[in-house]
Amino acid sequence: DLRVQRQIGRIDGKIIEMPLKTKNAYRTLPLSADAIDVLVQQRRKTGNSEWVFPSPTGGPMSPDSVLHMLHRVLKRAGLPKVRFHDLRHTFATLALQNGVDIKTVSGMLGHFSAGFTLDTYAHVTTSAKREAAKTMGNILSGAV
Known part of the structure; x- marks a missing residue:
């Protein structure tokens, strides 16, 4: 599992560790076996740093550097x-489209309520409802 319990930010040009924005942002997320393997391999590369992805100086990476790395990979x-x-x-949309319930997705995102998640992703749940109606129509017409 991955515990989300702090964030990195920039204040007055200095990279610092900060508390999360809301109490719901503090959460524990299950990880797939593949994700765990990648993190274990990465951890081996960092020696005894407290950071899984340390900066060249050994501290936390700046958010700008992380975004730059993401863009290079993409x-x-x-x-x-x-x-x-x-x-x-994308994660939330794919999870909802593939049958993960709204409460679970809401908790994984650290949202205050499933209602907020539902409002934010209404476009996804609307299409899921259409698919459910089609599926139920097929089941019921076959049962008659």
Whole structure:
């Protein structure tokens, strides 16, 4: 599991560790076996740093550096530039489209309520409802 319990930010040009924005942002997320393997391999490369992805000086990476690295990886893969928030949105959309319930997605995103998540991703749940109606129609018409 991955515990989300702090964030890195910049204040007066200095990279610092900060508390999260809301109490709901503090959460524990399960990780897939593949994700754990990648993190374990990365951890081996960092020696005894407290950071899984340390900066060249050994401290935390700046948010700007992390975004720059993401853009380099995307460019090499022939993919368009996106923000980390876009990746978060994609995760939520794919989870909902593939049957993960709204309460679970809400908790994983650290939202205050499932209602907020539902409002934010209404476009996804609307299409899921259409699919559910089609599926139920097929089931019921076959049962008659």
